Amino acid sequence: MINHVVSVINQKGGVGKTTSTINLGCAFAQLGQKTLIIDLDPQGNASTGVGVENNDRENSIYKLLTERNNSQYYVKQTKIQNLDIICANVELSGFETEVAEDKNRAFILKEIMNEIREKNQYNQILIDCPPSLSLLTVMSLVASNSVIVPLQTEFFALEGLTQLLKTINRIKLSLNKILEVEGIILTMFDKRNKLCSQVEAEARKFFGEQVYNTVIPRNIRISEAPSHGLPVLVYDKYCAGSIAYEKLAVEILEKQKKFNFAA
Ligand SMILES: Nc1ncnc2c1ncn2[C@@H]1O[C@H](COP(=O)(O)OP(=O)(O)O)[C@@H](O)[C@H]1O
Numbered sequence: 001m002i003n004h005v006v007s008v009i010n011q012k013g014g015v016g017k018t019t020s021t022i023n024l025g026c027a028f029a030q031l032g033q034k035t036l037i038i039d040l041d042p043q044g045n046a047s048t049g050v051g052v053e054n055n056d057r058e059n060s061i062y063k064l065l066t067e068r069n070n071s072q073y074y075v076k077q078t079k080i081q082n083l084d085i086i087c088a089n090v091e092l093s094g095f096e097t098e099v100a101e102d103k104n105r106a107f108i109l110k111e112i113m114n115e116i117r118e119k120n121q122y123n124q125i126l127i128d129c130p131p132s133l134s135l136l137t138v139m140s141l142v143a144s145n146s147v148i149v150p151l152q153t154e155f156f157a158l159e160g161l162t163q164l165l166k167t168i169n170r171i172k173l174s175l176n177k178i179l180e181v182e183g184i185i186l187t188m189f190d191k192r193n194k195l196c197s198q199v200e201a202e203a204r205k206f207f208g209e210q211v212y213n214t215v216i217p218r219n220i221r222i223s224e225a226p227s228h229g230l231p232v233l234v235y236d237k238y239c240a241g242s243i244a245y246e247k248l249a250v251e252i253l254e255k256q257k258k259f260n261f262a263a
Pocket residue numbers: 012013014015016017018019020045131187188189216217218219220222223224226241
């Protein structure tokens with residue numbers, strides 16, 4: 001097992017972090033990769049999106065971060081073979097203030113991740129980050145090998161990306177030397193909208209190879225799937241959104257091999 005840990009991150013909300021985490025997680029699982037999703041957003045959308053009800057999230061990431069027990073009690077199997085999750089609920093929103101005095105707070109998730117890595121059960125571990133650059137996100141960056149950034153193809157998309165990349169670089173220099181930007185996903189692409197193509201062209205110009213070739217289209221089935229507690233790949237296997245996420249998952253795995261991200 002390679003135990004490759006990826007933060008899915010962007011400080012903007014609504015850009016496709018959770019959607020990408022759920023559906024890449026599902027696609028990896030279907031490709032035979034043992035995959036764990038860690039829901040690190042107090043909103044718990046990733047947990048909902050793979051079908052774990054709110055009243056079934058007693059053993060949440062919040063408890064794991066607080067009690068620092070054996071992670072196995074917190075991992076839940078999903079309906080999808082090879083796909084597990086550690087859930088989040090609203091309790092997580094209090095975590096940052098609770099550990100404000102703890103000097104080693106940036107390393108809390110990393111220690112948990114080390115224990116998960118030692119168990120050697122997963123190929124891919126995806127962390128769904130909250131929409132901020134707060135402590136939870138810093139903890140995720142410190143605990144990860146690399147970062148995948150979903151970027152919504154809209155007018156202000158590239159604004160904020162520079163700041164995000166600076167933050168990632170700062171963490172790399174100070175707290176986690178191995179951290180790399182693995183790739184940028186263009187999401188919610190509408191081919192009838194000229195602006196989307198302009199944003200794509202600009203992103204490719206500035207960030208070159210970092211931007212994945214596969215683009216995720218705006219697709220209604222993608223937005224319907226979470227209310228059924230299913231990844232779109234299960235909800236509607238043949239829709240444009242599912243096909244795109246499957247293709248992207250293959251591209252990501254190939255790039256991981258090529259650049260040794262998952263060494
Ligand atoms: N490709 C897409 N096509 C249509 N709707 C999408 C797509 N990607 C995400 N959405 C919808 O947009 C909203 C925000 O996406 P989400 O993944 O929750 O963003 P984030 O986690 O970055 O806040 C959700 O309602 C989601 O269903």
